[in-house]
Amino acid sequence: MKFYLQAIFLLLAIQNFAQTTAIVQDSLTKKTIPYVNIWVDNENIGATSEENGSFIISNEALNKTLILSCVGYETKAIKLSHNNQVFYLKEASVQLEEVLVQSQKKTIFNTISTFDLETSTSGFGIQLAPWIVGRYFKYDETYEKTPYLNTIKLATNSNIKGAIFKMVLYVPDENGAPADYLYNEDIIFSVPKGLKETTIDVSKHKIVFPEKGLFIAFEWLTIDKNKFKYDLKDYNSKGYKKAFRYEPTLSAYITPEYGNTWIYLNARWKKFDAISVGKDKGSFSTLAIETILSN
Template sequence: MYIYHLIHFIYTFLVVFISNIASSQISSILLDANTEQPIPYVNIFVEHELIGTTSDINGKFDLQIENSKVVVFSAIGYEIKKIFSDSISQFTILNPSITELSEVIITAKKETKKLKIGKFKKSKINLYFNCGQTPWIIERYFPYKKEYEKTTFLNKIRISTNSNLDEAKFNLRLYSKDQNNKPGENLYNKNIIGTAKKGNKITGVDLSELNIQFPKDGFFIVIEWLLIESNMYTLDIERKSDRGASKWVSYEPAIGTVPSDTNKNSWQFNQGHWSKIKKNTETSLKKHKNKYSLLAIELILTN
């Protein structure tokens, strides 16, 4: 009997020991290499896997990882960094990216003309992109048209949002188009944070002070969910097949979509690469059945 208990103890110890080696939680604070200031809202994911998180307002993040994996850090204005998880220490340094800026002439603008493109009705939005516990990015491409010549400045972006929480934050990125028609260079080298109110809303993001002109090759509006504690929504779901309840976790807000016959202008970034949006084949909504989901974004241009 004693030998049995001894073997059982050793077995249990080894299971726990190996488990602790295989799975661990890493914590770190992201810092700017030049200023040594914390970097908030950095997209952090494990390469080729659906695992990731976002740094909080103080640059801190926690990530549960099994074994040693390559962790990727992606933030606007910084070089992409890849590092093995078992090499991550208390502080992780990111290097600012070097961007060559062309000459900019500042002139006084008289906003006498405005043009709305991508119009949608809030009452018609009934299918949304949601973010669970996996970081991902969704985008919509806006092609340039000759009719925009007299209103070339980006004034405001209006986005369909639906949130279970108040003050849910998300990040906007603006990308030019590369030679493969994918998102290329950043048009603006800083985070553009939007804040969605609780409920089904139209969330506006003001771009008027950025003096960004509509590129002749068109551009991408990218929405990035922030996997931070203040955005986390938890719901208890009862299950008939077993006792108790399971927890469903999402990161707010959900982003509204409109049906499209093509996915030409819809891309997503997941597991380190861009891919086209897939067709909706299982939805019960007739107008979205066998269609592609296009972000419900209205863009206001001005002169």
């Protein structure tokens, strides 16, 4: 099976760039917050906080506004003014919907989207910043009989064992862009090495498919654990130099029409553009997701 990336990697040679270290904490408990998505506002510079809440970002970000977002917290814009700065995020207030507990009954499943791994010949990979890629699913009245998200399946390709990824669920705003979090906790999952189908079971969370529709999105974590290091050919010296990128990549398939795929980069959500080069020019890469609902 041929497989190519629609999102082009920026392959970074490992060098000693000038960098700034900072940390993210809960404003009330002062506990560190892992896996925070961090961008320089409207620039292609970003980072993810590590498990201990720390992150490293280019000195180009100094004296610029950072946008920090994380499931369960209010998004915050704040200037990065010095090294070892501490950023505080405020926990988001959430109005929990009442869950009706029913007597035991036979489980009904409803598959509302699927994909064929063999025909998923495109894909999404990141550069150096923590992109989020998501696909919108419209609500249908038939979902009333199976209102809960049960499992999400996607095709992942990883050069390392144990890379981790974040799934984020959004409700669209009036313009159709991803907006409010549907589920207010991180959904972190591990990705196997190689080209595999990865299944995420969310049945225990009782997440109701919203009538406004749903964005199922996946966020790359630019942390040390996800680095894939390799030797990159240097055509100037005719030798090799050390380089890295972040794993994994996600499979997609080519469609002639726009497939409701959106990208979060530069701290902005935007529709994913049509392919601009090659035999598929004018077509679209649609994120390959299998979605199963249940009662």
